[in-house]
Amino acid sequence: MLATPADRQQGTAMQDKIERAVASVSTLVLGKDTQVRMALTCLFSQGHLLIEDLPGMGKTTLAHALAQVLGLSFQRVQFTSDMLPADIIGVSIFDQQASAFRFHPGPVFTQLLLADEINRTTPKTQSALLEAMEERQVTLDGVTHPLPEPFFVIATQNPITQFGTFPLPESQLDRFLMRIELGYPDPVAERQLLSEGRYRRQREPLPVCIDLEDLASIRESCRQVRVSDSLIDYLQRLVQYSREAPEFAYGVSPRGSLALLQCARTWAYMQGREYVVPEDIQALLEPVIGHRLRAAEQVGGHGSEALIRQMLEQVDVVG
């Protein structure tokens, strides 16, 4: 808990850094303050992020900008249907001079990996990546190669064009801590975007706002954020509701509720609060839980959005 004045000072200093990071990412991804914060929450909570949106909405830009402000090494993989697991994790090649196999690491050996259009590739390749995400290491020919620390994956997928895609099954979606949508920019942001035009790309790289040391410190502080009994009650009621209400095909798993609490801690910390309030849970319910839910019947447009709205409206905060 951030109790002592020194800690508090340190806390506010850290929050300033976070604010700076958000501000600098926002110079590239205009008007998406909330999404930027959510993406940061996801990364601070050591989770992988899935961005679901149409092409050209700034998914790649966001990932790139995040890598820059966090000072992380960055790799981008464009997934295609003819991709093989080796194209991601690397391959062992026989070195004739050394008379031995030598491991050539794939693009996954980076601190921040942007996996573009993850649903374009075959389940085999998808699962290779998702296993790497889960284990944070790659095993090839019996040799285990640890991935760099930290290791984040930001995957994107286009939810509309389903032709020739391999949609991720629920069990794979569960590996992502959060799923966010960027959405169209608001008119002000779009106008700014249009008037500045192509010159934006030639700007200098963004300054590093949060280094690895800061990252570790943020993680430690987030762990200290207080979660009261009342809040756990609320969280439990939410989870219970999703398991009982007939509109839900299945309820939120314990992994889901843990993820929600973890993210809420980070979110509260980013707001400079030492305790989680229901507002945090509510703000993160859609990105953290949305991709883990499915409506009982896909009739009448009950997507996960409607389910989330229903949870928010039906489960009271007080009680």
Add this chain to the structure above:
Amino acid sequence: MKGVYQLTRPALVWQLLMVVVVMIPHSLRLPWWLPLMTLGAIGWRLLVHLGRTSFPHWSVKFLMAITAGIGAVASIGRGNGPELAVALLVAGFALKLLEIYKRRDALVLIYVAYFLAATELLFGQTLLHALYVLLALLLITAALNAVYQSERHPDFRRPLRAALRLLLPALPLMLVLFLIVPRIGPLWYAPMMQEESVTGLSDTLSPGDVSQLTGSSAVAFRVEFTSGRVPPPAQRYWRGLTYDYFDGRRWQAESDRRTPPELSDLPSGPLLRYQMIIEPSGQPWVYALDYPVSASWPLRMAPNWTLRAPSRLRQRAEFALVSRPLDALPQALSESAQSRYLQLPASGNPRARELAQRWRDEDASVDSLVTRTLALFNRDFVYTLSPPRLGADGIDDFLFETRRGFCGHYASALAFLLRAAGVPARIVGGYQGGEWNPYESYLLIRQYEAHAWVEVWYAGRGWVRVDPTAAVAPQRVEQTADQLLADEPGFLSDTPLSPVRFGRINWLNQLRLRVEAINYSWHRWVLSFHLRQDALLQRLFGELSLWKLALALALPFGLVLGWVALSLLRQRRPKTLDKVDSALLRLSQRLGAQGLGRRNGEPVGLYAARVAEARPELEPLILAVARHYDQLRYAGHDDNAVRRAYREAIRACMRRL
């Protein structure tokens, strides 16, 4: 077109099922076009639901309602209040199907269905009726539940389960109420029978009358002997009324206004005590074994040892009776009485008069006259239920031409001959026989056991019962009527499938007796329960007192309601709000009166911000409330200082409202 409330499919199905079930028993009584109209309405309603058509325009419905009303009055007649009322109710019920625009309309239909199901009991109260009405109640309750079902997850079976869950706990309460609540007589009285629908004997007897009764196997009355002894079949003469006056064609019953006989007239002897449950006949006669000596209130003794109810029997009634079994009634006859029982019209039936005169000239003793007549009947007369028609001089035709007839013919011929010969005689109308039910130990007397016999006055012996039918068909008296009459074409002509017809098939007969025994218990313990209620309650509770009754009533209710409440509590644990939350709730309710209540699921902080925006003057206070609330609830700063600050902020807020 305005939005029409659409019932879910299960709700509609339950509703239509409910309509059908409620309608079926009424349909059998109503004019034929009403069930057809209901079917039409059901069909229309289905088409509306399927989107093939829409509800009729109000003018169409108005026209249909007016037509149905006029039609009901025209085909039933205003004289028949309850049936007309039910017909109108049914018509409205059917037409209401065609205007279900809102949930409220569906509910109205359901409530009317409850009422209609209950009206069924106006027309019959047998065990079957009761079970059917219970079934109807279950289905109606299911329909009610289906209306309230979630529209997103309709289900066909759930409403039935819910209705069962609702009605089952009500069952013990129903029993308790039945046992304990005192019976109060009806506040209003609806004549359920038309004047014409009188059954049983009437106050005139023409030779052909009784044959109408032999067409019916309806129950006349049931008797249980409390003194233990059951008279043999040949002694089961149930007298109802006597016919004294003969106008040449028909015999008329004695006027009731004369003084009752002296009871001390009877010789001493064993007494028969019995309970009688008599079905509504529309007549005041109550039938008693020869000869009744006392009867429970409100019966009174009528002339000639018959019993009368104070009014016509339009409801099932139960009486306690005492009889002294005798074949003869020693009684002196005054001059005027003598002349009354010798009355004959001045002319008519010359051949019968001549025969009587001849017999009298040969031997004037009463015995010889009776014996000769019976011998005549015995010689070449035939007992039949379908006798040929008689002409103007009916007695002559019967005695000398047709020689075929049944009890009415023989009794009337014998009485005529005796009177013509100067012997006082009268005809007694009633029932003879009865079927013994071994399962419940009671005697069942049916309409086809209606009978007429003669009482002859012997100087010195008094009135002696003479049954001329016994001379022709002794089996009629010694066996039961159904055994004798089974082959007669007129027997049970009204009820071709009556189980009595198949009495000779043994197992069927036993089954029939069982069913009748159940019916009898039903009559005794449910329909006539009020007669036993006091005694039963006293046996159960000792001396009756108000508090004992109240306790007996409150205890089962408390148990059942408590059980229901507990099971509800187990299902849904109520939110126990602590002080912090309840203070917030109060504030939210106060603000709610101004449209600023906290929404479900709205965090307190966001709520405070919303209130602050709408009511800027409250901003610092409401934000303080939210801040303190968060401190107490989420930041772990739950100490007295914060609590006090929170309470004060709430109070300050309330004051500003």
